[in-house]
Amino acid sequence: SKRFNSWKCKRIMSSIIEFAKKTLINNRRSNYTLPTNTKLYPAQWNWDSAFIALGYSNFNLDYSFKEIETLISGQWDDGMIPHILFHIKDLNYTPNYKAWNCGRKISSSGITQPPILASILRIIIERKKFSKEEIKKYQTLILKIKKYLEWFIRYRDPKRTGLISILHPWESGYDNSPLWDKPMSKIKIESKLKYKRKDNKIVEKSQRPLKIDYDRYVTIKNHLRRLNYDPKKLYYKSKFNVVDVGFNSLFLKALKDLDFLLKFIGKSSSSLKKYILLNESKLIKLFNSKKMKFKNKDLKNDTSIEIPSITNFFMLFSDLKNKSVNKNLIKSLKKYCKNENYLFPSINSRHKSFEEKRYWRGPVWINCNWIIYQGLKNKDKSFAEMIRKKTINLVEKKKFREYYSCKSGLGMGAKNFSWSAALYLDFVLNRS
Numbered sequence: 100s101k102r103f104n105s106w107k108c109k110r111i112m113s114s115i116i117e118f119a120k121k122t123l124i125n126n127r128r129s130n131y132t133l134p135t136n137t138k139l140y141p142a143q144w145n146w147d148s149a150f151i152a153l154g155y156s157n158f159n160l161d162y163s164f165k166e167i168e169t170l171i172s173g174q175w176d177d178g179m180i181p182h183i184l185f186h187i188k189d190l191n192y193t194p195n196y197k198a199w200n201c202g203r204k205i206s207s208s209g210i211t212q213p214p215i216l217a218s219i220l221r222i223i224i225e226r227k228k229f230s231k232e233e234i235k236k237y238q239t240l241i242l243k244i245k246k247y248l249e250w251f252i253r254y255r256d257p258k259r260t261g262l263i264s265i266l267h268p269w270e271s272g273y274d275n276s277p278l279w280d281k282p283m284s285k286i287k288i289e290s291k292l293k294y295k296r297k298d299n300k301i302v303e304k305s306q307r308p309l310k311i312d313y314d315r316y317v318t319i320k321n322h323l324r325r326l327n328y329d330p331k332k333l334y335y336k337s338k339f340n341v342v343d344v345g346f347n348s349l350f351l352k353a354l355k356d357l358d359f360l361l362k363f364i365g366k367s368s369s370s371l372k373k374y375i376l377l378n379e380s381k382l383i384k385l386f387n388s389k390k391m392k393f394k395n396k397d398l399k400n401d402t403s404i405e406i407p408s409i410t411n412f413f414m415l416f417s418d419l420k421n422k423s424v425n426k427n428l429i430k431s432l433k434k435y436c437k438n439e440n441y442l443f444p445s446i447n448s449r450h451k452s453f454e455e456k457r458y459w460r461g462p463v464w465i466n467c468n469w470i471i472y473q474g475l476k477n478k479d480k481s482f483a484e485m486i487r488k489k490t491i492n493l494v495e496k497k498k499f500r501e502y503y504s505c506k507s508g509l510g511m512g513a514k515n516f517s518w519s520a521a522l523y524l525d526f527v528l529n530r531s
Contacts, residue, residue: 112495115523116528118498119499120158120524122499123154126515131169134147134501134513134516137301138191140192141191141192142186142189143183144182144183144212146212146216147517147518148166149170151518151521153522156223158524160227168240171216171243173205174247175202175203175207176203177250177254178246178247178250178253181202181208182212183199185206186205193295199324200324208269210323212271213270213271214244214350216244217353217354217357218352220244220360221356224237234363235364241357241361241366245357245361245371252374260381261382263346264342265340265342265346267319269316273345273408276408276445276446277452278343278395278404281404282397282400282404286315287318289314289317289322294313294317296313302513307457319337319338322337323337340397340398341396341398342396343410344382345410346410347385348413348416349413349417349470350378351417352417357371358371379417382419383421388423388427391430391431393411406446407446408447409435409445410445412431413470413471415429415432415474439506440507441503441504441508442463442468442486443467444505445460445462445467445502448461455506456504461505462512463493463504490526493508498510499516499519500512500513501513501516501519
């Protein structure tokens, strides 16, 4: 009976692995992959593509590198890689390529997203055991990622505080998180706004950001457009300027992984090494070990933000060289997810801002679980393995949804979601 059950589980897992591969391939267009095969996201997204490339690396390395190369092909002259590339002039998305009105060779948005690409590239290269000569083949890619990360330091921390700012909630990747409620409440909505949403016609309204959120998103976007997306002006003039723990954690890890890759191509950078030390020391100060609380900084309004978001625990991924902080982070994370049926709610379910079904205000996101698993696997193996198993179990039950309820496991948002399929493959096929 035990042997039969084990055989049955393997059969189920094998069929879901094949379904995951098919999901990615069905969502693939010419050298890039849509986040889903619905009309919800008809373009290429920055951090989606990085996770998707990792998924492909488990069965088609050519697709993996094509995904990365296509994303980088949209890089601006100043180094920024936008958060959306509109390869096809589709007007179904709001705001579409006309509303942004920017991009060089490829129409794009005028803002960016978490630069997880460097970390993904390092994982692929290490897992595939590339020789030094093979890594050199990707020298151009690595140097373009270097230019991207240097862009953040130059334009998103022009005062050299050691912490990177985001200038629109969309740049965080967790658009309507309660982390942004306070700074967003200060945004004076532009009069006579003109835009038509289609997302809440495709997905239930209860699972999408509110109208007031979108009014503010578009108001900020329009202001950035009027400034011609000039990176020298945006930091000082944007209506939204926040230092976020999660974003800075992903940025710090990206710097460390880029530093690792640069050694192989003989392009090591002392200025990047200095910024790693500065960023790490300042990031640690955003965590209060006594209160076990994290603090974001709203630079625009000179206030701090303390919201129990799962993204705060991305600090584990950044591999801080501080055992005490790591230990306290893990302790705090175990309290955060206590009593949850499914891990991890995007906002602590005991917090007043928690909403079970509304996008980044409560649902479980597979990419967050993956980031935290990667951060934990060398620090608390049994906890990391529990996260891995629970995530695999959730996806096998509910398939590749955009996000899930932490209470019931209900799959929500888009179906056939690319990064859920990609990261499922990664969880199942790798433990390194």
